[in-house]
Amino acid sequence: MTAAPPSAITNSSMASSPQQFSPVMSPDPEVLTTNSSIQPSPEPIRGRDSESSLLPMMEPLPDSIISLPIAEGEALRDFSPTNASSPFVAAYTTLSDIHTGPVIPQSLLLGTMVSKLSKRRKRLNLVLDSEAGKIYWDKNRPSKCVYIDDIKEIRIAPEVRQYRLDCGASEAEESRFFSILYAVPDKKQKTMHLVTDDDESFNAWVSTLDALSKHRQALMTSLMSFNDRAIRIYWRKEMTRLYPENPPDEEEIHFAGVERVCRNLHIHVSQETLKAKFDQADKTRTGTLNFDEFQDFVRLTARREDVRAVYREIASDPEGGLTFEDFLRFLKDVQEENVEDVAAWETVFHQFGRGKASETSSISGTFEKPRMSETALAKYLTSIHNTPIEVASKDFVLDRPCNEYFISSSHNTYLTGRQIGDISSIEGYISALMRGCRCVEIDCWDGPDNQPIVTHGKTLTSQIQFREAVSAINKYAFVKSTYPLWISLEVHCNATQQEVMANIMKDVFGEKLVTEKLEGCDDQLPTPEQLRGRILIKCKTPNLNETKNAESNGSGRRRGNSLTSPFSRPAAIGESSIPNSPLLSPNYPGPRRGSNRRVNTIAEGETSDVPELFSSSSSDDSGAEKPPRSKQSKITKALGDLGVYCLGIKFRGFDDADCKTFNHILSFKERTFLNNSSDKLSKGALFRHNMRYLMRVYPAQHRFTSTNFDPLIYWRRGVQMAALNWQTFDLGMQFNQAMFAGGTDTSGYVLKPRAFRELQMDPKSGRVFRTVPDLPEELSNKRERKNVSFTIDVISAQQLMRPFNLGERRTVDPYIEVEAFLADDKRDKQESNAPPIRRPLRHRTRIIKENGFNPVFDNKFVFEARTKYPDLIFLRWSVKLSEGGNYNDRAPAVATYTAKLTSLKQGYRTLPLFDHNGDQYLFSTLFCRTKVDPMTSVYVDYDTEGENSNKLKSLGRTVFNRSSNQQSPKSSFDKEQGISA
Secondary structure (H helix, E strand, C coil): CCCCCCEEEECCCCCCCCCCCECEECCCCCCHHHCCCCCCCCECCCCCCHHHHHCCCCCCCCCCCCCCHHHCHHHCCCECCCCCCCCCCCCCCCHHHHHHCCCCCHHHHHCEEEEEECCCEEEEEEEEECCCCEEECCCCCCCCEEEHHHEEEEECCCCCHHHHHHHCCCHHHHHHEEEEEECCCCCCCEEEEEEECCHHHHHHHHHHHHHHHHHHHHHHHHHCCCCHHHHHHHHHHHHHHHCCCCCHHHCCEEHHHHHHHHHHCCCCECHHHHHHHHHHHCCCCCCEECHHHHHHHHHHHHCCHHHHHHHHHHCCCCCCCECHHHHHHHHHHCCCCCCCCHHHHHHHHHHHCECCECCCHHHHCCECCCEECHHHHHHHHCCHHHCCECECCCCCCCCCCHHHEEECEECCCCECCCCCCCCECHHHHHHHHHCCCCEEEEEEECCHHHCCEECCCCCCCCCEEHHHHHHHHHHHCCCCCCCCEEEEEEECCCHHHHHHHHHHHHHHHHHHECCCCCCCCCCCCCCCCCCCCCEEEEEECCCHHHHHHHHHCCCCCCCCCCCCCCEECCCCCCCCCCCCCCCCCCCCCCCCCCCCCCEECCCCCCEECCCCCCCCCCCCCCCCCCCCCCCCCCCCHHHHCCCCCCEECCCCCCCCHHHHCCCEEEEEEHHHHHHCCCCHHHHHHHHHHHHHCEEEEECCCCCCCCCCCCCHHHHCCCCCEEEECCCCCCHHHHHHHHHCCCEHHHHCEEECCHHHCCEEECCCCCCEEECCCCCCHHHCCEEEEEEEEEEEEEEEEECCCCCCCCCCCCCCCEEEEEEEECCCCCCCCCCCCCCCCCCCCEEECCCCCCECCCCEEEEEEEEEEEECCHHHCEEEEEEEECECCECCCCCCCCEEEEEEHHHECCEEEEEEEECCCCCEEEEEEEEEEEEECCCEEEEEECCCCCCCCCHHHHHHHHHHCCCCCCECCECCCCHHHHCCC
16 A cells, blocks of 8 residues: 655544534444544543542553554655654653653743734734643633544645645745644634744744644553553542642542543443442442542443353353354354454464463463453454455556446535535545545646636635645655546636646656557547556547547547347457347337437347437536537647546437447436436436446435435446545445445445346347346346345444533433435335335344443344345345434434445454444444345346335435435435335
């Protein structure tokens, strides 16, 4: 993986709230302990009062809880300013490092004069309060501060250039200009721009804030580890504050002090539960706890009762400990792991197991074989060795043509909020690319001084320089994934500024930019492997008059969509041609009565009377209203020539010559797509097109608040680029995150199912349908459906967050909702020869009263469904809070986790949880068991009218059309799109 750019700082933090807190980290397909970009949440554990100084400096949290962000440097954007003389302050990895903390310059504690820039420049004295964990500039106004735990990133040159231009700062100030991106509870992040008076002050502020942020994160992860050494340091700091003169044997803590400690540790349980454990630890019956008793109290509180049942089930000798043989059997039979590499698993076992010296060890040096205790098993179950989704092998390759993959795609990437009146920023590109996006969009307009700008045209959104957007993309393009990045250009610039755009991209991207066809790929799309580390441009076909001569020389043309029969693989690598035999026979069914429009089938040169799929496009894509044939593209040759493998065309039917070029792409807004793919013939023609060629679908213009459509609608039609608003973490974006989260999918490319890449043709009727591999002859005219059955055991939750806006008197009474989503057509009817499956596909656990710390649910749910798309089944876990002891369907989830069924690993797994912004909570998790039964096939007649429907379709309508004011996650699917084509 490519090393991260050096010009920005990713600071870990625990988020902000004046009430109870819970740290989070930004979304990452590696999930759970492999995440290395920790960011703020609505709720940090942090002192905003006198208690802030009580947080001890402890050992880093072990691997079993969470990896520190320094564990994977390639995913960090480290601080390395070009004008800094002081070295980068290392993160803390030992107890002594954490206890010592960073050295803070006295000048920062006293305050230095800086300029704060926004709409106008202000001079202020910026002070660092290390004890309170904040920087402030007006001591008498509490709101004039930023908590260090809220800082997400610190940006310096050259990435602040656009911010400097927006603020009107001079070029000379750029080397002393830094921007702090920080979280605000229950709101979007904010940015503060500062300019210091000299380089020394700049270096001091940037390096110290970075080091202090890392220090506080290490401190907090240590505090949550509950290890003995951490407990001892916490005790010592507390006792020093309470009894500075007392000897150690007189130190004790009352129940009120224990309650305060639990609030700091985010332990939300009833007072009765705490008191019971307090009394259990109070062996001297004095009503107070000494240090040994306090240790017992913490151990009792942190004990995983839910893991105890698993441990006793799999251990042959529970009292003696789990042997390696027990462990290996557990991995194979329950977890369904591949245990062929026994030595590798033995190494893992030794990381958690502990050996005991035998009686003769002092003489013979022999030791008993290591065994894993109940506590060690709990650590393993929350470690990176037990991730909930598949992990990619290091040597995987993506060697099919790009049209055979779903590609993680973004719409209006430059926006950080709403479509109208919000901010355009390079942050949108950085965030999307760091989360694995492989197709970003740039809307280009004429700017002053012949310099194109990026903005949402004809709205009140702000603007950024095209060069700055391109520079940010270049810097972060291959940090998360090294596979090809596509840039979708929406061009509204004049010819002169289009020339400038082309030159900027060539200058900034250099050899990364694809400017000509790859060797051996002059008549077919290359594979992601061939394009690794390359950037491709998507733009409209240039002006016909400019490119006429080039086309006459054969540039960009390819054979039509003819496929061999009865089986074919479209666009096979290495093929120079495919015979021009018609794909569909003359017996293909005619049009519906009253239809008089014509559209070409995939066979080259043939047309049939079937409904026309789409009218033509809006200003940027293949759009809505068909223009006169004489209308020409406004794209210049200089810019259009960069669309080597991705030229946007107007859709005029499959018989149009442009629609047979191998390197074209069709782009449609969602409503145009849905309105024109409502019948079987149009769906089939669309699906077959997407087996061979590229298509992009983007959200409708009416989504003013940047909500998202349901991408399953488009993935099931083979659309490669379902472009979403990444700034909104609603259900659509949750699906997208899950789609590209497991195994090789983290590359941003998901290989389509075989049925989406190959066709089968019935030799008798000439009808084309999806391939059923190795189908017996008697079933050759059947269509396959899959019966899918799986079981989800929701066992427990750990350290659930207390919402920022939850009333102080309300208790945390959680329950978990588990939902399954399929991509099947909700308008499809019940197949006459396939019995229905009627199990509900949404389940809820029982409600646990007054326990957000370690609630145990122990509910088992069985899911069954029949589907055409077994690879497009998604599950979502939602953490909700009861109101008045009742289920509350209208209340927003306080945390969610979404996964693709095919990516989920079976057995006992710890699931990460995400907040409404898509940031992952650092400590809050679910503990579940997943069991997926082998799928079985059902074959239905091709002529059967309609297809199976089941409970999922009503579920889909319920979820997608749920009307509420919830903010987490946002309800974004319009009613008309919930009932999809």
